[in-house]
Amino acid sequence: MAGKSGRSIANKPEKVWQKRILSWEGMLVVLFIAVNIFCINISSMYQFSNVLREMPKYLTEVFILLPMAYILIMGDIDISVGSIVCLSATMACTAYNKGIPFIAVVLICLMTGMACGFVNGIILTRFTELPPMIVTLATQIIFRGIAEITLGSGGSVSLTKADGFRMISGKVGKVPYIVFLVIILAAGFTVVLCATTFGRRLYAIGSNKLAAYYAGIQVERTRLIVYSVTGFMSGLAALLLVSVLYGANTTTGNGFEMDAIAMAVFGGISTNGGKGKLQGGIIAAFIIICLRIGLGLINLNPQIILIILGILLVLSVLLPNIFRGVKLQSKSIEMK
């Protein structure tokens, strides 16, 4: 059954290097370099070894960014991750203080996170009418609430002994383990997203859920998996956070969800779903981390760093919109 007109449709992908550089990710790389040059200029302390030492504190958020990018690409949102981190960290600390072997503590921490994510997923897939924003708002309050109950009136817990967790925060030479873990996980999440059928399905769901469903994609199962993975990764983030902080309190993980979403959006991932690349999100995360470390080294008020981040976030979406608007206008003038 060949077409009557014999019209040929091209199927060779264009590979234009200019396009690559002019893409959002390309601009982020340039910005990353610029930020590093800027940081080196403002502080003589901004050296590789110092940056590496400061890094682990900030890297925990990257663990949340990775699955959050998946969630956003599916057109969903999860604002309970900060609370999941809090609950998992609380559970880990409390369990370890009770003398439970370290390996079991690790499992408890990860499983707590995964269970929380699973709860989110189950509610959202059983009651598909509910917007994820409200459901995870409720579970955000609940998960942190449970942590509050566990922590008791003191509102915080410190590790009485830290050997196990000290192991996690160890280093190979000067490089902390966590850096390797981040690199491996980031690579893994990126490859899964851009090269596998699973990744393509996420984009399909985010672009048009109904069409994806009609095309035989198990939308709800996929969402359940992604929410559970998000919980698991939050548990992992909690584990690493405890290994840095040696304790947990009611405010642990506060605002992590916003930071992760901000990194993703800054990296070009739309909260509307279906758009953006994880590479962008990861570069954006490192831009923010380097900026934080650099500005922290010159003892800049952390609140000013927050303001800069907020403005960066809004501009990263606002500017492309404005450029697009100008482009459209000039195009229609040309036509005239």
Place this chain on the structure above:
Amino acid sequence: MKKNKSILKTITTSREISLLVVLVLLCAAITIKSPSFMTYKSIIDMLRNNTVTMIMAVGMLGILLIGGIDISVASSLALSGMTAGMLMKYGVVKNVFLIFLIAMAIGGLCGLINGLVISRGKVLPIIATMGAMYVYRGLAYLVANNEWVSAEDLGTFSSFALDKFWGINYVIWVLIGVYALFFVMMKWTRLGRKVYAVGSNKEAASISGINISNVELFVYVMMGILAGICGTIAVSVYSSAQPNMLYGKEMDIIAACVIGGVSMSGGRGSVAGALLGGLVLAAIAKALPLVGIEAIAQNTVKGVIILVVIILNVITQRTIDRNNLKEREI
């Protein structure tokens, strides 16, 4: 067409009435457990302590109605409240009315920026207000400059929350005033109905000549002004001002709206619903200690209640739909 609906049906379909029933039952239960609840003082106390959430809820209503969201409200509240506090601490402004105006202007400006970025810059509301949340909170810290404003610094202003007019707190008068204004505006004015129209069907609204950008701008500015008012009220009620005041409160405000039946996708919700949602949340907070639930578990219970309310909502809607289908004869 069936004209006379049964009372039960009205209750299950009208969110406001069912909420009212819940509220009455809740109050009755609390009164049985602790008779002091139904006293004038205790009710006024409860209202006063929750004025901020309730006023903000009506502003959030407008935003949720057009399908937007604003998570920067607690930050703009802190910024305007902190500024008001600092102005009083250093005796720059003493007039209460003027303080309110300044705070409203600051809040309004915050709202204006949000509104412009969202309506003109076409940035998604959650992103725009997330950025704004960082920025305004950061500014509040800068304004505070590592100080905080205590009751002594506030001087006569701290009595604003205690003073009464016709036997009712000033704070509650503000609450009543805001709700009366919004009730009339949302129901009887063109502007209010435009907000509903935009939320219900954006495309249709634009075809029928409604300037959507301006409606969007309007609701965000309104929210900002209310945040300014609430900033000042919060300073007087807690008789202190700190840059981290009401951190995370935006979630409570959204929760009040959601319990009040406001849809997050726009078009549905009422001023009465927002009010009742806020009241129910307040009553629950009051009831928990009385039934022996410790303060520490309050958040968990609150979260569970929100979850149960929204899930019940879905289940009732599904049941109604299913029954409607069964009624349809084939």
Place this chain on the structure above:
Amino acid sequence: MELKGITKIFPGVKALNNVRFQLKKGEVHALMGENGAGKSTLIKVITGVHRAEEGEMFLDGKKVEFKRPRDAQEAGIAAVYQHPTSYPDLSVAENIFKGHEMLKYGMIQWKEMNLQAAKILKELNTDFAPTDEMGTLSVAQQQMVEIAKALSTNARIIILDEPTAALTKNESEELYTIVDRLKENGVSIIFISHRFEDMYRLADRITVFRDSQYINTYLVDGITNAELIKAMVGREIKDLFPKPSVQMGEEVLRVERFTRAGYYKDVSFSVRAGEIIGITGLVGAGRTEVVESICGVTKPDSGKLYLNKKEVKIKEPADAIKNGIILLPEDRQKQGLILNWGLGDNVTLPIMHKHAKWGFNNNKVERKISKELLESVDTKAVTIFDQASSLSGGNQQKVVVAKALGQEMKVVILDEPTKGVDVGAKAEIYQIMGDLAEQGYAIVMISSEMPEILGMSDRIVIMCNGKVTGELNGHETTQERILELAMEKSSDLQEAEYEKEQINS
């Protein structure tokens, strides 16, 4: 009213090129043309939604310029759009008076508005109240509200954009009477429609557009279908329905006593290899709901499904696809395609896992497959990376067809395959259906268009109000017989309701 030399440019395209149009008082004027010919754009220029770059508009001989929709409304022009542009969460009365609410001291007068709305609705013979919520009404009822809205502004010119597309036969009939009445009152009407019957029944004159250009204006009296189609397409179309005679094989699919409360009841039918079954009936008869249940989109309450005489359990679309039951959904923009994706990715979405290794996509093979498939259905596209949204309705439908062809099929179910598709592409889609039947696939086609049903089906299943009311041989039946069966039950029901009301009062 008269328009001269209208040119409208959108970024990248000339949507209208030096177009003219004339409308007399009390006239019904039809606008025709393929999709994308510029009809809707012209309407939007007239109603002030878009501003034309060039050209002039005259109203009663005076030059006018509409800068915004409000200007056109004030000049007495009202439009009823293809998709009702209503507010589902608001009341009927508010919908009618949106934009020109009754105010007193700046306050909206709800009571008066409800009364006035009730008056207009009564004139239109409707059966719902002004206080009903818009979202609870049927599409036909919503269209009535739109017309009521036009009337409430005392419009002199009313524009109807595909008014009958979503209406059933008798609902259309009701609309015709209303249009007649408006015409008597001296209102001029412009309407756009793809249905020839609408035009012959209503219009005085017809203006045809093609490729953003004005072609000609004809008087309805004395024009033939063929002439019009030629004007619209720019070429003659022969053999619209190329149904080949096929040797039919074994039964492939059998539906037995499918029931879903509120949607359909006791639906049974079967399809054989090489056979085309047409399912028809009025809109809302439950046709789409039945096939959606066959394909696992929704679950039936009871009933069995047999594939090649073996019972199969289908819980979700993925199961149906695994079993070779392929659905081409009714709403291709929402259900069939991912509009912001490239054509190739759209086509290979359901089959990518078959070519993947270790879960990794095989892009090379996918690109090859999608190229072949898209070419086989003769899609008008430059590359397989073109966005689906950039194609016209007909070509989008071809992409949906290509997507189906890539899958392992046994049964192909097409739900309104030519809805919103222009005449040229329609013929090509029929051709593909014919080819598929020839290759021995079992085909189920849902359609509301009589010629299509009669032209393509071997057997016709007629549904009415959720039940199968008849099964006819496609080669021997007539339009009248089908309509009779399609409306049979509904008139009974109306009678029953009438009786009920009598008893109540």
